[in-house]
C-alpha cells in the first residue's frame with residue numbers, strides 16, 4: 001500500500017489572500033526556494049489572471065524551482081486558463097488548478113448560475129486546460145456546503161474531461177471531521193472514475209478545525225493536503241502545513257503515513273514566511289511558536305532535566321530550532337562566520353559573505369553579545385528591495401520640544417538619487433518621524449493601523465524587529481524592518497510599507 005501524503009503549499013496564493021499581505025516577485029521566489037528545500041510537492045504560486053505582476057511571479061517561481069510542481073489558480077473561464085498557459089504553459093514542472101463554487105449559496109447568490117451551468121463550465125474549462133497541461137487539479141469551492149450528489153456529478157464530469165486531482169475544500173471552515181470523512185466516502189462510492197484521480201483536502205480554520213479536518217480526511221482516502229506555512233490565508237487562515245507534517249511524523253505510529261518533508265527546514269521556512277509577510281508567529285503556536293519548547297514550571301523543568309522526553313514529544317532540533325547560543329565576538333573572522341551559517345543550515349556565497357561580514361562588524365561594534373538569531377538576521381538584506389522600491393530611509397534628527405513633544409527632520413533617498421526632506425511633530429520620537437515621512441512622501445488616503453516591535457535575540461541591546469500595517473485606499477499593506485536602533489527599524493518598516501503601496505499604484509507624487 002502506498003502511504004505517501006503529498007503536501008500542496010498555497011502560501012503564495014491563499015496565504016497572500018491574508019489581509020495586508022503583499023509579496024513581490026523576489027519574495028515569492030525566495031519563499032518558493034525554501035519550500036523546495038522543505039520538500040513541498042506542489043507549490044501554488046499565485047493566480048495568474050489576477051494581475052500581470054502575479055502572472056510574472058508565477059512564472060518566476062516555476063523557473064526558480066526544479067523539484068516541486070508549480071501550479072496557478074484559475075476560474076472556469078478561457079481568459080483565466082489562458083493566463084496560466086501564457087505564464088507557465090511552456091515549463092515541464094507545471095500544472096493548473098481550476099475551481100468553481102458548487103454550493104447552493106454560492107451558485108445562487110454569487111455566481112447566479114444553475115447546477116447545469118456550473119457543471120458545463122467545470123467540464124468545458126477542464127477539457128480546454130487538458131490540451132495544455134497533464135496535471136489538472138479541480139476544486140469544488142465551498143464543497144462542504146454542497147449537496148453530496150451534486151459533488152459526485154461534478155467530479156464525474158471533470159474526471160471525464162481530464163482532471164487528475166480532485167479537491168473538496170472546506171472553504172469557509174464549516175465542516176466537522178465526521179462530516180468531512182462522509183463527504184469523501186460518498187464521493188468515492190458514487191463517482192465513476194474516482195479511483196483514477198488523487199483526492200485532496202483544503203481546510204480553513206474559521207472554527208479552529210483545519211488540522212483535525214485535514215487529518216481526518218486522510219483516513220477517508222485523501223492523499224494530498226493543502227495548506228500554508230504558519231497557517232496564514234484568507235480570514236482565519238488555512239491549515240498550517242508544518243503542523244500537518246509534524247503531526248504525521250510524530251504520530252507515524254498511529255497514522256502510518258509518509259510525507260516528503262525535510263522536518264529540519266520547518267523553523268527556517270516558518271521564520272522566512274513570517275519575515276516576508278509581516279505576520280508574527282504567536283508564541284503559543286503549535287510546532288513553531290517561540291514557547292513551544294520552553295518549560296517554565298518547576299515540576300516540568302525537573303522532568304526535562306531528568307529526561308527531555310517527559311515533556312517533549314518533538315525535539316526542537318528536529319524541526320531546525322537552534323538554541324539561543326552566544327556565538328561570536330567582535331574579533332571573529334569571515335571563516336568562522338561562514339561556518340556558523342553552515343551549521344545553522346544557510347548557504348552563503350562568497351560575495352554575500354563579504355557584504356554580511358561588514359554588517360557583522362558594524363553590529364559587533366554596537367552590540368556586546370551576538371547570538372545565533374542575530375547572525376541569522378544579518379542574512380536579511382533589509383526588506384527585499386526589488387526595482388519597484390522607490391524610497392530608502394537615509395537619516396533623521398530629533399529635537400525634544402516642551403510638553404514632551406518631539407520634532408523630527410527626516411531624509412529619504414528617492415530611486416533617482418534625489419533626497420526628499422520631511423519635518424514632523426508628534427507625541428513621541430516614532431510618531432514625529434512617521435509624520436515627517438508623511439510630509440516627505442505624500443500618499444493620499446493612507447493611515448497607519450498597526451505597529452508592533454519585538455526583539456530578535458536576548459539582552460537590552462537586542463536587534464529590534466518592527467512590523468507595521470498601513471491602510472491605503474481600502475487595501476492593507478505590511479512593512480517590516482530590523483535594526484539595533486529601534487527608531488531606524490521603525491522608520492524603515494514604515495517606508496517598506498510605503499514602497500509596497502507605491503508598487504501597486506503609479507499615481508503617487510512626492511512633494
Ligand SMILES: CC(C)(COP(=O)(O)OP(=O)(O)OC[C@H]1O[C@@H](n2cnc3c(N)ncnc32)[C@H](O)[C@@H]1OP(=O)(O)O)[C@@H](O)C(=O)NCCC(=O)NCCS
Pocket residue numbers: 017047049050051074075076077099100101110111112
Ligand atoms: C480574479 C480577478 C482579476 C477578477 O476580477 P473581475 O473580473 O473584476 O471580477 P470580480 O472580482 O469583481 O468578480 C468575480 C467574478 O468572477 C465570477 N466567478 C467567481 N468564481 C468563478 C469561477 N470559479 N469561475 C468562473 N467565474 C467565477 C463571479 O461570479 C464574478 O462574476 P461577475 O463579474 O459576472 O459578477 C480579481 O477578483 C482578483 O484580482 N482577485 C484576486 C485573487 C482572488 O480573488 N483570489 C481568490 C481565490 S478564490
Ligand SMILES: CC(C)[C@@](O)(CC(=O)O)C(=O)O
Pocket residue numbers: 014073099139140141142167169170171202234
Ligand atoms: C481554490 C479553492 C481551494 C479556495 O482556496 C478558493 C477560495 O479562496 O475561496 C477555497 O478555499 O475554496
